[in-house]
Amino acid sequence: VHLTNVAVQKTAPDYDPDKGCKWGLQQLRTYFVARHGKKAANELYRGIDDIIIRSLQSVQKVIINDKHCFELYGFDIMIDDDLKPWIIEVNASPSLTASSPLDYQLKMGVLTDMLDIIDMEGRLTGCEIRVGGFDLIWNDGPVQSDQAHYYDTPPPYSTNSSLGCYDDRAEHRKQLLRSLALAKATPS
Numbered sequence: 001v002h003l004t005n006v007a008v009q010k011t012a013p014d015y016d017p018d019k020g021c022k023w024g025l026q027q028l029r030t031y032f033v034a035r036h037g038k039k040a041a042n043e044l045y046r047g048i049d050d051i052i053i054r055s056l057q058s059v060q061k062v063i064i065n066d067k068h069c070f071e072l073y074g075f076d077i078m079i080d081d082d083l084k085p086w087i088i089e090v091n092a093s094p095s096l097t098a099s100s101p102l103d104y105q106l107k108m109g110v111l112t113d114m115l116d117i118i119d120m121e122g123r124l125t126g127c128e129i130r131v132g133g134f135d136l137i138w139n140d141g142p143v144q145s146d147q148a149h150y151y152d153t154p155p156p157y158s159t160n161s162s163l164g165c166y167d168d169r170a171e172h173r174k175q176l177l178r179s180l181a182l183a184k185a186t187p188s
Helices: 025-036 038-058 100-117 169-185
Strands: 075-081 085-092
Touching: 025 038, 038 075, 038 085
Parallel strands: none
Antiparallel strands: 075 085
């Protein structure tokens, strides 16, 4: 499977702009489980998780740490024939232009979750370890996984990451809206 940049994919004679060429992480994980087995897929996703953590750790001293701003990063990962993940690049402010209906759905989910994390309404407690498709994986050390059932064998350090494959976005949005409605209904 070659999941490459749309600028390259769209030049292929069999490219269908309605379908696009992007997969969600759950679809990709399902493919790897079907093709290589659950254990290999788990090791691959743990490797990707490790790449993300270590790359952010390597630049943590130069990342702006200001509670009044945020930055969204996009990680480009290549997976070789042995299912070893390799980092190609990290994009600060990745493109949010959608190239297909699925791509639009994926990017709208990212934006919705990002706005929930920013929490301008003050609805979050600050103790959340998952908001929609985003997982808190590092907070001065690995944030422990609540998805232990996801892996056959525990990772070297178990983090809360499911790399977007466990997405409770709909349930989380319901909880946020309920708490907001309750806050509005309660007199100050």
